[in-house]
Amino acid sequence: MCRHLEYNTEFSFRTSGYPELLSGCGNSALSYELFLGGFPNVTSVDYSPVVVAAMQARYAHVPSLRWETMDVRALDFPGGSFDVVLEKGTLDALLTGERDPWNVSSEGVHTVDQVLSEVSRVLVPGGRFISMTSAGPHFRSRHYAQSHYGWSLRHTTYGSGFHFHFYVMHKGRELSVTQLALGAQLLSPPSPPASPFFLQDSDNEDFLSAIHL
DSSP: OOSSSSTTTTSSOOEEEEEEEEOOOTTOHHHHHHTTTTOOOOOOOEEEEHEEEEEEEEHTTTTTEEEEEEETTTOSSOOOOEEEEEEEEEEHHHTTSSOOTTSSSSHHHHHHHHHHHHHHEEEEEEEEEEEEEOHHHHHHHHHHHOOEEEEEEEEEEEEESSSSEEEEEEETSSOOOHHHHHHHHHTSOOOOOSSOOOSSSOOOGGGGGGGGO
């Protein structure tokens, strides 16, 4: 895994005091990897107090990493608290009870909306939300493409063979007309694609370096 995140001239990272939130951290080492990459101000939240206690103990030698027990559907942070919010598989976990991924239930749609609404709320204007998932655009883009979140949407992929999907939302920018139309179809099952379509591929196994904000 990488020790840095790449960036372009559109959005420069600050290497210290940069507030980031990892939503639904579980027992992933991602928070620590971000710390090693030069981002010490990472707050990680999870619904399970057992998981949070275990992560606090595991990384007790890194006091700048913060761990909190919290429901990602109702975050206890003021609005505009973070420049970047990341989630890796959290939405996937919340949707595991769905019987048909092509036609998400109204309960599932509401759950995802609760999470994304909170993400948008705690992001500063110009902040980024990065969602990392195995769910392709035909399943997930319609959830992100809702105008009330106040962000734009970009998608890319990582990996060879099995692809991992990255969705980058930029708060303060607008969705395209096509994306808005897609979002309007959220409660309607989309037609399955004729064949898999990948926007980008990479043989580099260092997935964090594939994130271009």
